[in-house]
Amino acid sequence: MECGADSITLTWVASSSAVFYIATATDDAGVVRTCNAMANECKISGLRCSSNYTAFVIATNLKCNSSKSEIVSVETAPCPPSHIEATLNCTTNSALIVWQGDHSMASYTATMVDASGGLLSCSTTRNNCTVTSLKCGQLYAVTVAHHDGICPSMPSKPVSMESVPCGPANVQTRVNCVTGTLAVSWNASKRAEAYSAVIAGGNGQREYCNTTQTNCTFNTLTCGKEYMVTVMSVNGTCVSMPSKPVSVREVPCVPTNVTAVRTCGASSVAVSWAGGLGARTFTAVALGGSGHRTECSSNLTNCVMADLRCGEVYVVSVMAVDVSCSSLMSRAVGLATGDWHEFS
Structure with missing residues (x-):
């Protein structure tokens, strides 16, 4: 005899001249289940879990039936635990699984299976246990089974539980x-x-x-x-x-307090400024009324422009530059024949 959650398998020694066999199992309420076989084993299904059955086998040659075999008693596998609950611990990414069951059972095993078939489990003699090391971003099917020392139960009806989501990639x-x-x-x-x-x-x-x-x-x-x-x-x-x-x-800040001073008798202009947080370098640009343009660059807060044309009125502004972006141009200042003033 071999037990199962809702079935038992009976085996016997073959009888000479038998054509086939009929196995019968009866529970305490008198409900009868049978199976037929031509070999020397037969599986009786549709039985109730955690129930006692008496079973026997008779042989037949299609004309006559034998007497009953020795009667054996068998208890089907225990009923699965009920009221399964799975609670996720977000901090540890573990699951506490709780159920109701018979405390006389020798052991319980809770099992979690993800969509790809990956399996995690925990075992205990109590009515709860914790499954650790869950994979992120999974929907788990959670079941519990127990064992009475003779037969394991069928798994409980599965409940679903999501694990902690995976952190985004490729930000x-x-x-x-x-x-x-x-x-x-x-x-x-x-x-x-x-x-x-x-x-x-x-x-x-x-x-x-x-x-x-x-x-x-x-x-x-x-x-x-x-x-x-x-x-x-x-x-x-x-x-x-x-x-x-x-x-x-972020984009560098726009430089402030721009000044432009021309050296008497020379064609160069000293430009200075303040601010420009986030800049790696600065570029000062002078644009004349005739369209003439000149500029200078520096990683400091000043630079010297050369080759300004005489008789021109220039507006001078500065922008801050980093690896990716340039700021807007600063407020412009005017420069003509050595005098400068701020344009409004």
Whole structure:
């Protein structure tokens, strides 16, 4: 005899002249189940779990039946646990699984299976256990089975549980050099319902953008500052670990306090300025009324322009430059034959 959750398999020694055999199992309520076989084993299905059955076999040659074999008693496998609950711990990405069952059972095993067939489990003699090391972004089917020391139960009816979503990958940033708007994009995360993009400046201030899309836009950043950008995935219960931080610098600030002084008797002009946070270099441009243009560049806050034409009136302005962007031109100052004044 071999037990199963809702069946028993009976085996016997073959009888001479028998054509086939009839196996019968009867429970305590008198309900009868049978199976027929020409070999020396037969599986009786449709039995109730956790029930006692008496079973016997008779042989027949189609004319006569033999007497009953020795009667054996068998108990079907225990009924599966009920009221299964799976609770996700977002911090540890582990699942606490709880159920109702018979405390006389020798052991219980909770099993979690993901969509690709990956399996995790925990075993205990109590009515709960914790499954650790869940994979992110998975929908798990959770079942519990127990064992009475003789037969294992069938698994319980599965319940579903989502694990912590995976953090977004391939986070990219792009600064609009004209408007200073920062656009952030990333790849979709498996089983994520929404995303939260976070930018942090050096002073600890943070700005957030929550969206169901895979991109976000920030419009109120400070010129010249460097920011760290991270993105997190969100599902109904948990937030993922942040993505790998990405560094981005805003458009350089526009230089201020521009002055331009011409050296008497020379065709050169000394230009100086202040500000320009975030700049790697600066470019000063002088544009004459006739269209003549000259410029100088420096990584300091001053430079000297050469080859200005005599008799011209120039407007001089400065822009800050970094690797990706240039600032807008500063407020212009005027220069003519050694005198300069600020244009309004």
